[in-house]
Amino acid sequence: MKSAYIHIPFCKNICSYCDFCKIFYNEELVDRYLNELSNEINDSYNNEVLDTIYIGGGTPSSLNIRQLNKLFTITSKLKLNKKNEFTIECNFDSITYEKIDLFKRNGINRISFGLESINENKLRVLDRTISKEKVIDIINYCNKVGLNNINVDLIYAVKDESLKDLLEDIKFIKSLDITHISTYSLILEEHTKLFIKEYNNIDEDLDREMYDLICQELKDYDHYEISNFAKNKRYRSKHNLTYWNNDEYYGFGLSAAGYIGEVRYEKTRSINKYFKHDYIKKNGIEYLSIKDKVYYEIITNLRTKEGINLKKFKNKYKHSLDYYYNYKELLSNNELIEKNNNLFIPSNLWYISNSIIVKLLEGDRNE
Ligand code: SF4
Known part of the structure; x- marks a missing residue:
């Protein structure tokens, strides 16, 4: 933590x-x-x-x-x-x-x-x-x-x-x-x-x-x-x-989000519920599969200058990113850059980073 x-x-x-x-x-x-x-x-x-x-x-x-x-x-x-x-x-x-x-x-x-x-x-x-x-x-x-x-x-x-x-x-x-x-x-x-x-x-x-x-x-x-x-x-x-490295954190207090182990959670926004010690929001718990964790890793890491560290990724998820997603085309279009074991969106394309992330996720190899 x-x-x-x-x-x-x-x-x-x-x-x-x-x-x-x-x-x-x-x-x-x-x-x-x-x-x-x-x-x-x-x-x-x-x-x-x-x-x-x-x-x-x-x-x-x-x-x-x-x-x-x-x-x-x-x-x-x-x-x-x-x-x-x-x-x-x-x-x-x-x-x-x-x-x-x-x-x-x-x-x-x-x-x-x-x-x-x-x-x-x-x-x-x-x-x-x-x-x-x-x-x-x-x-x-x-x-x-x-x-x-x-x-x-x-x-x-x-x-x-x-x-x-x-x-x-x-x-x-x-x-x-x-x-x-x-x-x-x-x-x-x-x-x-x-x-x-x-x-x-x-x-x-x-x-x-x-x-x-x-x-x-x-x-x-x-x-x-x-x-x-x-x-x-x-x-x-x-x-x-x-958050951007997809590491774990507690969320305390009304509406706070947290990520611990296999679970992402969100606390209630209702102060009355909170005062009754009923802290978690309705449907506020998400149980994470490996695939879910990989998804969060991608959407958080790619917001940063350094992007995804591919070595760290492999250690964490047992396989390389390429095993989960095919991103060859994004590399050839220079929408993603691979350098020194990091995969990142070049800063001149950050404004459209969401669409690049969506394209990467469309390359899901298991669908
Ligand atoms: S109303 Fe919202 S934006 Fe304004 S000070 Fe409060 S939390 Fe911040």
């Missing part, structure tokens, strides 16, 4: 595009939730030493100091490697110096901020607010106290956004001199406010141009995954690499 993801579903503001499992912050509800989270971890954690913990949400920084102290008492039960990565997600509107000091005292060594944009039009569409001054002040404070492994999220492809707007966002984020940038093309999800308002996704050509602009502007970063950029290799997100 490599990692643990812990979901804190509370937010003080609900964004128009949000499809995550989230609940309006309520002090009493958070207290009950933390008690149940503690029970859940006590029930299922098997004392392994973990490489990474990721506290995500929701907005973990929306919790007050007393609740954050309680959260860290709970996470202190999880054993961590000396060279661990321990991340917490924060929003700029709920973060304070006091909370940052508390994070530092409790072993947090990476912060991921939901910035998304500084453009007023985009923020209005997304139902978010942000103050540039606060962003700069908080990043400076994190660096001052030595919490200098910082990710910032950027959203693009928002209604009426121009390439110029996006460029301004990228330039601002670059000026923060942080160690990691995650980018997201806005996808319209059902049941979100934007979907209900019959908002349309932007034109696909413009979306492509925006992706290219991001890649171009961040070319000095280590573009190690389709949408993720690290200042250098050292600052790649170890936690997210657990």
Whole structure:
């Protein structure tokens, strides 16, 4: 077991595009939730030493100091490697110096901020607010106290956004001199406010141009995954690499997903069920055959720069990838590249990586 993801579903503001499992912050509800989270971890954690913990949400920084102290008492039960990565997600509107000091005292060594944009039009569409001054002040404070492994999220492809707007966002984020940038093309999800308002996704050509602009502007970063950029290799997100390397992880809390042994699972999104210790979502357990595991290996690994390590693959699955899938044509079309025992999608084709993965899966030798 490599990692643990812990979901804190509370937010003080609900964004128009949000499809995550989230609940309006309520002090009493958070207290009950933390008690149940503690029970859940006590029930299922098997004392392994973990490489990474990721506290995500929701907005973990929306919790007050007393609740954050309680959260860290709970996470202190999880054993961590000396060279661990321990991340917490924060929003700029709920973060304070006091909370940052508390994070530092409790072993947090990476912060991921939901910035998304500084453009007023985009923020209005997304139902978010942000103050540039606060962003700069908080990043400076994190660096001052030595919490200098910082990710910032950027959203693009928002209604009426121009390439110029996006460029301004990228330039601002670059000026923060942080160690990691995650980018997201806005996808319209059902049941979100934007979907209900019959908002349309932007034109696909413009979306492509925006992706290219991001890649171009961040070319000095280590573009190690389709949408993720690290200042250098050292600052790649170890936690997210657990997912992309198809390694095992716990998922604790409402809606959290996990992968242990022969099982992938998803926790319930219903807080009432969760409070009754009924943690797993209906039909939320998937039992994995070898073939299923190979499938997950392909769709996760091929998101990364290095792709599938063919030697590791053979050790893990007893046969070479070619035994399971015929991908000769993709190699001859240069849609897949094989080099130094790695099989990967060249970065100039990352924008269409999904269609390349689908083609690879169509080469299933057992069908
Ligand atoms: S996007 Fe983040 S902050 Fe906004 S509602 Fe969703 S979880 Fe909360």
